[in-house]
Amino acid sequence: MYRYDAYDQKLVDERVAQFRDQMRRHLAGELSDDEFRPVRLQNGLYIQRHAPMYRISIPYGHLASRQLRKLAYLARTYDKGYVHFTTRQNVQFNWSPLEVIPEMCAELAKVEMHSIQTSGNCIRNFTSDPFAGVAGDEHIDPRPWAEILRQWATFHPEFAYLPRKFKIAVNGATEDRAVIQVHDIGLDLKKNEAGEIGFRILVGGGLGRTPIIGREIESFIPWQHIITYCEAILRVYNRYGRRDNSFKARIKILVSALGIDEFRWQVREEWAHIKDGPNTLTVEEVHRVADFFEDPSYENLLADDAGYHHHIAEDLAFASWVKRNVRAHKKPGYASAVLSLKKPGVAPGDITSDQLDLVADWADRFSFGEARVTHEQNLVLADVKQSELFTLWQLARKAGLATPNIGLLTDIICCPGGDFCSLANAKSIPIAAAIQERFDDLDYLHDIGDIEINISGCMNACGHHHVGHIGILGVDKNGEEWYQVTIGGSQGNSAAIGKVIGPSFARAEMADVISEIIETYIEERHEDELFIDTVRRIGLEPFKARVYAERQPHKKVANV
């Protein structure tokens, strides 16, 4: 894991000092709300429904045990004893009073954490594969590159007031687990025929109001040039992205308006001036950063631990957890364990301080002191010996963190929604709760198999509803909360935007609607066919027919 040196630490400390002074001036009335707004946003601070929401950066989802403990401490001391992990691998506090935020900032800096650029119209946190470094299908570890780019983007003086927010994700595996196709820039690490490392670059993907899959702008840019190339993209965007309408201000709108070919031409034109300039990466810098991500000191173990297999054979509940929550590891005898934050009755992605402390202890005991956050809002202990999985499971079960539902219907991605967020049109957590309550039979869930339900409380799409196999979007109709359903979205290599099935539903109907969609799938599926594959084969019609058969489409409210 990356560790700060004196220079990283100084920058973060200087930020704390700057923000402390800005908060002081704001509270003293010297900094108006309008002027304070971008300042607080670029420090992760939103003004929300009940209190400020404070978002903390977790670069590419990596957390050390001492950082987990710090989050636990902060939640206990300044908040209500729990935190919320987000779809961009960050973490949010929901109840901290405004004036304590600089103090929280200072506490975070003590453990090499910060909330820099977690909001606002700037380059946001870099996200990546939660199984980076341990996945068998990885060809290049994305973390050193994400860290190098994180440093480039942090306090970048030219790109702090972009037309709109800017999100970058990095993938280095065969299967894309970083959703790079729906980011402003998606970086796909690859090797060319000569075996040299470089990036396939996607641009202009994104969810929100106008969901678009990113377009390929370059099939291969050698690693030395990745900073200058990104800088060229950002400069073209900063100069020519729309600023007259914030709904049309993301880079995807510029790319669509110009067309990818014209946009590529403009970027290359800009890049020609800065290519090979000082921002060209050096071998020394890449090695310096890559050294932080070398494998931990793994033991040489047998590929299959006898005791582990014995427990699987003897204990059905453990076997079911292993089946859903344990992933193969590149090292023989090791595995990655996913701790589910999707226990029915708990808001997806939420975890208490006490649980965070326990996860920190398990990270120290079983996984080289580290944990990761997934964009599906779960936690991962990436390097656990097979022989210790049973013990870990027993502990996690006791702590309510061993729900065996990873990838199943109840592993719902969900934004905080109208319960917390002032942007939301509708609540999302109660929908997740109703669905989880409806599908409480584990055997049925396993029978349904892999399926992703994503819920957003508004079209900003923090819950990534467009790329859910089933997507649910909260909409406002004349002050009432309604829910629009999409089917057929997906993330990963075959990312796709889901299609709306028809008129929206009232909250009370949602569990029924999901049941009807699932029943349709069960009836229609071929043997061993996943939900998404059935949808791709038979299309939307059978689902629509079933859902709307018994249900009169809601009459449109007449325009008076």
Add this chain to the structure above:
Amino acid sequence: MSKVIQNGRIVSSDWQIVTVAEGEEAAAVAIPAGRVIVPLAAWLARRDELAARGDVGVWFASNEGPEALAADIARMPVIAVNFPKFVDGRGYSTAVLLRTRYGYTGQLIAFGDVLRQQFNYLSRCGFDTLQPREGRYSDAELDAAVANLNDYTEPYQASVLHPQPMFRRIARAGAKA
């Protein structure tokens, strides 16, 4: 005379920025005698007349770039960039281009909605003069704001102020240190 921060010191500026009123043609705006900074459109429309004076600079609106002035940049006694709203960040790129691509080494003023929290970024992008809106800061506030130029003392990126990025500027310790 406006109070500005120039090269880290508070000074009075005798450059008069000629602005364009609502409905007025930038090219036809009245240009007084003395040291003035005129809109790009005025310069382009009356280039020969203004260039002969030698005491006329040009300012860019946020949607204008140095391309339009290319041939004249080197002879400008001063260039300014307007920030109509502080959230409009196009001027940062304008400054970077002037300094790194067009070789401009003269005085470069950021004016308009220029706020303390932006001073560090503005100066790193190549502005040597920061001119907050008249009356925005008291004298005491402006004194204190000079310190904001150094909010970040050793930034990661290459910029106009730090032509080399940190990884070329500093030998950093690695994981094994």
